[in-house]
Amino acid sequence: MSENLWRGTINQLDPYIPGQAAKDVENQGSLKEVFRLATNENPLGASxxxxxxxxxxxxxxxxxxxxxxxxxxxxxxxxxxxxxxxxxxxxxxxxxxxxxxxxxxxxxxxxxxxxxxxxxxxxxxxxxxxxxxxxxxxxxxxxxxxxxxxxxxxxxxxxxxxxxxxxxxxxxxxxxxxxxxxxxxxxxxxxxxxxxxxxxxxxxxxxxxxxxxxxxxxxxxxxxxxxxxxxxxxxxxxxxxxxxxxxxxxxxxxxxxxxxxxxxxxxxxxxEEHKQNVLTSNKQEMDRLIKEFCSLGYSVEETHTNFLFIDMKQDTNKLSAELFKQGFIIRPCAIWGYPTFARISIGSAEQNTKLLQALKEIRNKEASQV
Structure with a gap:
């Protein structure tokens, strides 16, 4: 087999797994709008x-x-x-x-x-x-x-x-x-x-x-x-x-x-103006998301980035799948040994508002099925 020719360490390597690309999801035809909040990209874009x-x-x-x-x-x-x-x-x-x-x-x-x-x-x-x-x-x-x-x-x-x-x-x-x-x-x-x-x-x-x-x-x-x-x-x-x-x-x-x-x-x-706009928006939306996530019963770690590390008190692989149906891509943290945590990028004000609404709808749906 040609694998015998590989360098010995190749089988020890795990490929890097990025967040799913929004265009890939859109091209599947199931969603018209996709919000990629898994890869910590700048929601305001480049200068x-x-x-x-x-x-x-x-x-x-x-x-x-x-x-x-x-x-x-x-x-x-x-x-x-x-x-x-x-x-x-x-x-x-x-x-x-x-x-x-x-x-x-x-x-x-x-x-x-x-x-x-x-x-x-x-x-x-x-x-x-x-x-x-x-x-x-x-x-x-x-x-x-x-x-x-x-x-x-x-x-x-x-x-x-x-x-x-x-x-x-x-x-x-x-x-x-x-x-x-x-x-x-x-x-x-x-x-x-x-x-x-x-x-x-x-x-x-x-x-x-x-x-x-x-x-x-x-x-x-x-x-x-x-x-x-x-x-x-x-x-x-x-x-x-x-x-x-x-x-x-x-x-x-x-x-x-x-x-x-x-x-x-x-x-x-x-x-410099664009840089400051990005930092200001990130701080404002970070503070808003932390407050809203805490009101939903989640625990949010203090962050110094453009993303949040959140204990969502449930299986985030399952929650991620539910959010995906509504067009949201987040990063479950089970791969790092934290099955109830998710890493969520701080998006634009519009993206964050829609995310919060989706989370509330999922919670209400789950509550009605109990």
Missing amino acids: PKAVAAMQQAVLESHYYPDLTSLNLRRKLGNLHGIDPENYVTGNGADNIITLVIASFVNPGDEVVYCTPTFSEYHKNTLLVGGTPVEIPTTKDHKFDLEAILDAITDKTKLVFICNPNNPTGTIVEDHELREFFRRLPKHVVGVLDEAYGEFINIPNYSTGVEFMKEGLPVITIRTFSKLYGLAGMRVGYAFAKDEFIRPLQAVREPFACNRVAEAGAIAALED
């Missing part, structure tokens, strides 16, 4: 300036993009006050995760992180022959920094901290995170996944930008998929001190960030 820049860039799509995304790296450097040479760009944050693990992990090396969290840490560690070391999150669904430190051995090469964490939306105190990176042994590199970092709404909260400037041993990963609404364009990046960023640049595939995507990302960074 109009970014859209215009991408449309213009399409006219030059017969040219290769800049090999290293120099203009984007310069724009990011101006934003963060970091030398552009300390950045690397890629085809989404997941591609950056692949580069980080490929750059540092040899067969037999360990990669430590808490779970539940983003599945690509596990997959990419196995792919290079490394050993994933998974630590449970705390009872309040936060990364357990002390347990991670206790799990580090001579074989440990990387530790991943997803902050805010996906799927729980929780964060750890920034002073605890700073101390954690200071305590890492010299043979271990910290990786801070801040895919949702721009949504943290805590005054003076330190992020990877501050940690890098303080010389801490950390690689920070970010994306344009969430706040900036460019999920379909796949733009991610990392920044770190020179000795950490050089191996990523070495293993990065040529032209990893395409011309259209780079144009959109640069323009998105320049549209």
Whole structure:
């Protein structure tokens, strides 16, 4: 059989399972309107300036993009006050995760992180022959920094901290995170996944930008998929001190960030008004949904993202199927070991109103059948 030719780790890998695409559901012909609240996309879309820049860039799509995304790296450097040479760009944050693990992990090396969290840490560690070391999150669904430190051995090469964490939306105190990176042994590199970092709404909260400037041993990963609404364009990046960023640049595939995507990302960074509109809308709708969900008897974890992690006090696989009949796609969390929880993206005001109405109708229907 041809499977005998496969690399030995292939059978250990679970494919990434995204939320079902709205167009796929619509094309089935059963629903005229679909609300995709499972993949944490930006309901306001990309900046109009970014859209215009991408449309213009399409006219030059017969040219290769800049090999290293120099203009984007310069724009990011101006934003963060970091030398552009300390950045690397890629085809989404997941591609950056692949580069980080490929750059540092040899067969037999360990990669430590808490779970539940983003599945690509596990997959990419196995792919290079490394050993994933998974630590449970705390009872309040936060990364357990002390347990991670206790799990580090001579074989440990990387530790991943997803902050805010996906799927729980929780964060750890920034002073605890700073101390954690200071305590890492010299043979271990910290990786801070801040895919949702721009949504943290805590005054003076330190992020990877501050940690890098303080010389801490950390690689920070970010994306344009969430706040900036460019999920379909796949733009991610990392920044770190020179000795950490050089191996990523070495293993990065040529032209990893395409011309259209780079144009959109640069323009998105320049549209501060759209960014603030997204953050304001997200906060308003988050507060409204939390209040309404609590009135329905659900428990909602404190979040610092554009999604909610909710204990809906019932089998959310079954509830998800009922919502699907009305055109709503949410993310049941049984796959992470939380059968009564769901991760629900914060949609537009209209989407959220319709979701709440659908949930109330399902509840009333269930009550009438008792």
